[in-house]
Amino acid sequence: MHYSFDIERGNFADAGQASSSVKRLLKQLGVAPPNIKRTVVALFEAEINAIAHAYGGKIDVDIDDGKIVMVVADQGPGIPNLDLAMQEGWSTASPQVREMGYGAGMGLPNIRKNTDELKIDTEVGVGTTVTMTVYFA
Amino acid sequence: MTIKDIAKLVDGELVGAPADDSYDVKKAFASDLMSDVLRFSMEETVLITGLCNNQTMRTSEMSDLRVVLIGRDKQPDEDMLELAEDLDITLIKSKFSVFKISGILYEAGIKPLY
Numbered sequence: 001m002h003y004s005f006d007i008e009r010g011n012f013a014d015a016g017q018a019s020s021s022v023k024r025l026l027k028q029l030g031v032a033p034p035n036i037k038r039t040v041v042a043l044f045e046a047e048i049n050a051i052a053h054a055y056g057g058k059i060d061v062d063i064d065d066g067k068i069v070m071v072v073a074d075q076g077p078g079i080p081n082l083d084l085a086m087q088e089g090w091s092t093a094s095p096q097v098r099e100m101g102y103g104a105g106m107g108l109p110n111i112r113k114n115t116d117e118l119k120i121d122t123e124v125g126v127g128t129t130v131t132m133t134v135y136f137a
Numbered sequence: 138m139t140i141k142d143i144a145k146l147v148d149g150e151l152v153g154a155p156a157d158d159s160y161d162v163k164k165a166f167a168s169d170l171m172s173d174v175l176r177f178s179m180e181e182t183v184l185i186t187g188l189c190n191n192q193t194m195r196t197s198e199m200s201d202l203r204v205v206l207i208g209r210d211k212q213p214d215e216d217m218l219e220l221a222e223d224l225d226i227t228l229i230k231s232k233f234s235v236f237k238i239s240g241i242l243y244e245a246g247i248k249p250l251y
């Protein structure tokens with residue numbers, strides 16, 4: 001099953017809608033609650049990052065045979081130093097983003113913790129693609 | 138402790154989804170940083186926060202929170218209230234500061250998450 005969602009640039013009011021849809025879907029499919037939580041926390045963090053640090057983009061989700069693959073691709077500034085960005089507490093969030101409740105520098109570490117596979121492709125000045133896999137088995 | 142008992146302790150007002158009287162709140166976590174909330178299991182937990190926007194609701198949804206206590210007299214807008222109802226999350230609005238709320242709940246036996 002394939003699903004895709006648009007992430008609208010700067011739209012904090014609706015941020016998280018894609019993750020919310022995926023959560024409802026996984027519930028309907030009868031996925032175990034701990035696996036739903038892992039999946040949607042990772043997806044939500046990536047969705048928020050695409051709005052908070054980039055100019056929006058697209059989410060592609062594939063669910064089959066006991067696993068979910070989520071690809072969050074944004075147009076944006078990219079991540080110049082990925083090692084640094086992966087560290088707990090590292091954040092370049094703007095004051096506006098902090099006002100929305102983000103900027104703990106915990107998003108990427110949360111994504112790593114909650115996924116079984118994680119790949120981040122990023123190019124400065126172009127954008128970032130985060131590919132996350134969670135196995136339900 | 139029931140959601141209504143908690144509301145009483147912090148002189149709070151219940152809004153959003155109706156309080157589920159069978160939900161037993163045992164723990165609390167206080168934060169304005171949503172990624173911090175997403176780090177932990179929020180079972181039987183009330184989130185105490187001064188962050189009052191749609192993102193509070195979305196984060197609560199992902200965390201499986203059933204009850205959120207909004208401190209500092211922050212006022213949820215229509216959009217946020219609607220989201221709370223849709224997501225079946227009860228909000229408690231309190232005029233008290235997050236520190237005061239935390240102290241009151243701690244004294245009443247609510248446990249810290251860690």
Ligand SMILES: Nc1ncnc2c1ncn2[C@@H]1O[C@H](COP(=O)(O)OP(=O)(O)OP(=O)(O)O)[C@@H](O)[C@H]1O
Nearest residue numbers: 049053085091092093102103104105106107108172
């Ligand atoms: N999609 C992205 N595009 C550009 N930069 C990004 C992107 N995602 C993350 N970053 C960079 O990596 C840093 C760390 O990201 P991370 O999600 O861990 O923390 P945060 O978003 O700053 O705060 P939090 O997620 O805790 O609210 C960001 O502050 C930003 O500099």
Ligand SMILES: [Mg+2]
Nearest residue numbers: 045049107108
């Ligand atoms: Mg983040």
